[in-house]
Amino acid sequence: MELVLPVLLSALAMTLIIGVRYLLSSGFFAWLTNRIRPGQYSRLELQMGRERRWSLASAAIYGVPAGIVAWGWQNAGWTQIYTDINMYPIWYLPASLFLYLFAHDTWFYWTHRLFHRPSWFRIAHAVHHDSRPPTAWAAMSFHPVEAISGAIVIPALVIAVPIHVGVLAIVLLIMTVMGVTNHMGWEMFPRWLVQGSLGKGLITASHHEKHHELYRGNYGLYFRFWDKVCGTDIGLGTFDDNSARRGNG
Ligand SMILES: [Zn+2]
Numbered sequence: 001m002e003l004v005l006p007v008l009l010s011a012l013a014m015t016l017i018i019g020v021r022y023l024l025s026s027g028f029f030a031w032l033t034n035r036i037r038p039g040q041y042s043r044l045e046l047q048m049g050r051e052r053r054w055s056l057a058s059a060a061i062y063g064v065p066a067g068i069v070a071w072g073w074q075n076a077g078w079t080q081i082y083t084d085i086n087m088y089p090i091w092y093l094p095a096s097l098f099l100y101l102f103a104h105d106t107w108f109y110w111t112h113r114l115f116h117r118p119s120w121f122r123i124a125h126a127v128h129h130d131s132r133p134p135t136a137w138a139a140m141s142f143h144p145v146e147a148i149s150g151a152i153v154i155p156a157l158v159i160a161v162p163i164h165v166g167v168l169a170i171v172l173l174i175m176t177v178m179g180v181t182n183h184m185g186w187e188m189f190p191r192w193l194v195q196g197s198l199g200k201g202l203i204t205a206s207h208h209e210k211h212h213e214l215y216r217g218n219y220g221l222y223f224r225f226w227d228k229v230c231g232t233d234i235g236l237g238t239f240d241d242n243s244a245r246r247g248n249g
């Protein structure tokens with residue numbers, strides 16, 4: 001019983017951290033969007049309010065498994081997170097980064113496809129697609145059911161797969177930045193990357209925007225691998241179409 005309070009406090013602390021991380025990262029890219037593409041989010045105030053409320057609710061859901069596992073890491077040796085860089089060969093650092101991203105991408109792809117089955121869509125995924133077009137605030141705008149499916153991935157991985165604490169920080173950074181920028185309504189990466197050979201494998205805003213536009217295809221998170229293997233890759237979207245769709249040029 002004496003474990004309940006510290007674990008609860010850890011979950012609360014993680015909720016706060018994830019909530020603040022969301023407000024800072026989405027806030028920064030929303031600010032950047034207003035600087036670079038003024039008017040992009042005009043007339044989307046109501047939608048952005050919804051996106052912020054769902055996202056902050058998701059922060060509380062993400063905070064629970066993260067808090068439990070963070071407590072277990074510090075106090076009970078539950079995780080495979082290591083701090084001594086020599087514990088595994090140096091090549092394992094980039095390998096573990098890729099492994100984590102690929103595992104997360106795989107989980108996301110298949111659960112995302114499930115969420116697009118009509119019965120699941122209505123229950124768990126319509127909330128996320130309520131963003132038309134999405135904004136930087138939509139990064140964590142998920143129904144609680146979808147938030148739970150996302151919240152367990154990294155905690156499960158750190159229990160099962162060794163990772164250096166610094167690499168874990170990079171995973172979380174990539175997760176945060178791509179979650180926001182894939183929804184912000186414009187492409188921040190240069191054309192040579194998006195249209196080039198790197199862009200054939202990596203997912204950026206141009207790819208995910210098309211998923212939000214057509215409600216089907218492009219289900220992946222970081223890599224186009226599963227979309228290509230399963231024939232669900234529908235190519236890259238263009239953001240001009242979006243402004244035309246909103247009717248504000
Ligand atoms: Zn979707």
Ligand SMILES: [Zn+2]
Nearest residue numbers: 128183208212
């Ligand atoms: Zn999305």
